[in-house]
Amino acid sequence: MTTSLISMLQDPNQKERNLFFKVITNPVGAFSAGMVVVFALLAVFARWLMPYDPTVSDYNAISLDPTPAHIMGTDDLGHDIFSRMILGTQFTLSGALLCVTIALLVGCTLGLLAGYFGGLWDSIGNWLSNILQALPGLVVLLAAAAVLGNNLYLAMSIYGFLLSPAFFRLMFVTVRGVRNELYVDAARVSGLSDFAIITRHVLGVVRAPIVIQSGIVASIAISIQSGLQFLGFGSTDTISWGSLLMDGFANIWNHPVRLIWPSVGLALLLVSIVLFATTLRDELERAGTRIRKSTKKSLVSHRRTEAAEAPIVHIENDRVGEEILSIKNLEIGYLQGQGNYKVVVHDANLSINKGEVVGLVGESGSGKTQTALALLGLLPQGGTILGGTIEFEGVDLATIKSKEFDKLRGRRISYIPQEPMSNLDPSFTIGSQMVEPLRVVMGLSKVEAKARALELLGMVGLPNPEKTFRSYPHEISGGQAQRVLIAKALSCGPDLIIADEPTTALDVTIQAEILDVLRNLQKRTGVAILLVTHNFGVVADLCDRVAVMQNGRVIESGGIYDIFDNAQHSYTRELLGAILDENGPAREAYELEVKAGN
Amino acid sequence: MLRFTLRRFGTGVALLFTICTLAYFLLYIDTNSIAAGILGASATKADIAHFNETHGLNLNFFESYWNWLTHALTGDFGAAWTFTDPVSTMIGQRLSVTLTLVVSSLVIVTIVSLTLGVLAAVYGGWIDRLVQVLGLIGFAIPNFLVAFALVAEFAVVHRWFNAVGWTPPSANFNDFLKSATLPIAAIAFTGLASLTQQIRGAVKDTLQNDYVRTLRTSGLSFRRVILKHVLRNSAGPALSVLGLQFVGMLGGIVIIEQIFSIPGLGSFSVQATGLKDIPAVMGVVTTMALIVITVNFTIDLLSAALNPKVRLA
């Protein structure tokens, strides 16, 4: 019982331990963490580390510049500044600790309640946090000091309360995010209590971000505390960096060196804390991405060994039209640092004739989308064409200059994306997004462009083009948005459209309508389409020819009937075999209508 | 848009009212000790009663708050206890100084951080690293330390600018520059560093969106997509950070004005609280809150104008 409980709790800790370990072994992290520890030790052991009693005046050593005996010099009353600096850390750090603790307690508790239970807690928390964020902290502290008296610890407590929105927001957003995760739903279905869900699933996620935020809040607290003391708040007997700052600034003309010590101390402490927090944040972000990368890598190596069969090209005698696009031995890779490329497309071959609809089929990770993006010259950052040619009407798109490519896109080659909603700019109306390329690329006048845009919106079957023209993307449905994107793709009269899973995000009834639109417009305009998809039903509906991709290679290509009726490659057959038969089980006609009878 | 404007205006007024009420409650809750504090340890009970009488502290809380509120609505914050001029007059004189400082810094911060942030996000490389380091330093180092460094270098060592004092721009622009450059630089530095980072982040996030690539596929150039579409979509997050920055600047200016002996709202608030002049403190808090809420309201309207979805919220 206990062993498993321990093992349950141990693993997340292990991961966190790894995270902190990584921060410590990173040179910047080690430096900053080391500095923070040094300051903390100074504060704790100040009593034994000070060379002089900082409160005793030495009238033989008044206003000295640094000497071997007083390495930072002395002040007007003959106090040793070095000793005062050491003792000052105590006050500076304890004030910050108080402030962070209060901010943490108030902010996290409210954030947890508001994020997990919502409702009233949500309203209270957000309203409070809005009020607190609308107040300049220092002014509130001054006002509070006028009534409550001149006590710095009290001021730091109030400031902790004022800073609590920093934790509230963090906690609220994370908890609400986790709350909607399916794994929390699964835990609820398993009968876990709210308390168990919070401790098991929620707190583990926020721990590291809270450490980061604490560092940031601590640095703000230290700044404001020194600022307050500089303004003359707090007892004048208190020895702190703030009072040293005040003394230093008062003597800026005659003893400027006195301002340097507390300034440098403060700057060093603050930079260390913030540096530590950001290093932790960077490591945390990196930990998230690193794992994703490593799984990809393992997939790639595994792929390479698998794809051994030679590609199969069916001979097609019935192709008409001249060739418009020809991809030969295309190789695409992503830079992995130090000149290493991770190859995602090896040796892809494909040709498209004028007016043809060619399906590019494959499962996720087969390289079909990478190939499509390469045709548009818009591979994501780090992606490069490593070899091969993409010949498009006599131009090699693999080596063309980016300025030249700008002239081809839209006018010669255009694009229909997968997810209609995220592919329209949310800040502009559909009309302005339609008109923009017409004016920029086609050079139409404003009036002409608007007329053409309306005509195109009508062509893709939108019932009320005028209304759609005026709408913002969030005001139309997904199906309508996809029609708009088709209209956009057609707007400058391209010769080739790259359609990347254009119906995958849509419901089947909408998909059928969009396929109708694509088929009709293709017939009308004679544009060639490269249709990237994983859905053989869509291929069967629209395509003249098919190319099947696996592991970055085109492994089989041919006419549509060649592939569906006479597939040669084992992978193509496997894919076709995985399609569920329309006349298959419905459970043996409902177990022969429940053994006839009943 | 009108409904949005009205709703946001209503929220702003409610927020201002809440802050004023809370502030008044906290400042006037313990009037006896206020009087004792101002009059000193030697004050007799009769002295305190007389003080309360003359300053209207013998009214009950709601009466006196109602009194204050109705006057405040006409721009009258009442008489100060320790200054001869009325609170409103004092604040009026100092407000223009503070606003000159803050608005100049804000303009500089916006222009510079927009340029640097966009360049860093789009081109990466050394400029990105520079922005990162700058952001870190700007965040960690409080603006008064920056001010010390500036004073030490440019006023004490080089004597190019004034270390203390204030000349309004209307009096002598050259002197204004001499007196205002260092404080503005100190205020701007902190804001600049963090806003640049925020804009860099916002632009980077926007660049991740699918529509950025899709816009390029319709033949628009990279520069056009950045300047028209990416900038507009990054504006929302950047603006909300600007609002928070502004609050931070208003707080920071208290110390900056004190360092440079500038007769603004910040140094006035230090004076007033030091003297425990409650009506003056109340006036400063209300004015500060009003400024912040007005700025946030403007920012809300701006982001709604830029982003149609915000209007629905």
Place this chain on the structure above:
Amino acid sequence: MTEKLLDVRNLEVTYHGKKLGKEGFKALKGVSIDIRPGETVGLVGESGCGKTTLGRAILGLAPVTGGELLFEGKDIAHANRAQRKEIARDMQVVFQDPFTSLNPSMSIEQILSEPLRAQGVSASEAQSRVRELLDAVALPSDAGQRRAKEFSGGQRQRIAIARALALNPKLIVADEPVSALDLSTSARVLDLFLEIQKRTGVAYLFISHDLAVVRHVSHRVAVMFGGEIVEWGNGDQVTSNPQHDYSKRLMMASPVPHPRLQAERRRQREALLAAQTQEAR
């Protein structure tokens, strides 16, 4: 006729918006459906039709505002936490997204033992049960020490199925369990569902937008549209010869993966749409 395991009668779910005074969104408008022990009921429909809400309501994750939800004769529509914990032994879930349905920071063993531990099963028992479960879904037994992140989509869905099986439930609600998977992976996961049913006699409520998938696994099928069940009965009938207008449109819109057959289906669809618009006039 065998007794009903789950009997849903006139179930209503209304989501209340944040604004007061505004009428909430009625996600379910009186849905009736039942599931018998050991059978699979398929629930098919398009996004926003309420099929996921029905699944979530049965699991206690959506606010039931009307109707009854009888599980083995007991009304569980408004069960409290303690009652839900009881029900958890008999009713489990497999979600659509295998990437967010498993906590990325937990090991597979922790994920699989969570429902067991919640029911007070001892640690050593839980451990041996986890091994059995991994075996049941054809994952290597050393998988327990690894994290969900290290597995592919199909493997993760196997883990989710193993978690659902942990307490030997009588009913598993499977919400689009294969729609995030590739074609060949999806076929293998569906086979796993069928094989487990044969072995353990568990009943499924199988929710999907894909008619072919639903047909493949279900005994009986319900078609949902606009928060209501518009057609419900023998799976073969509903999926190959639907009667309701919407079910017909849904079937005709699903493309057949063969060019000749699809051309034929397209013609049928055009005829159907023409007839339906004619009727509507």
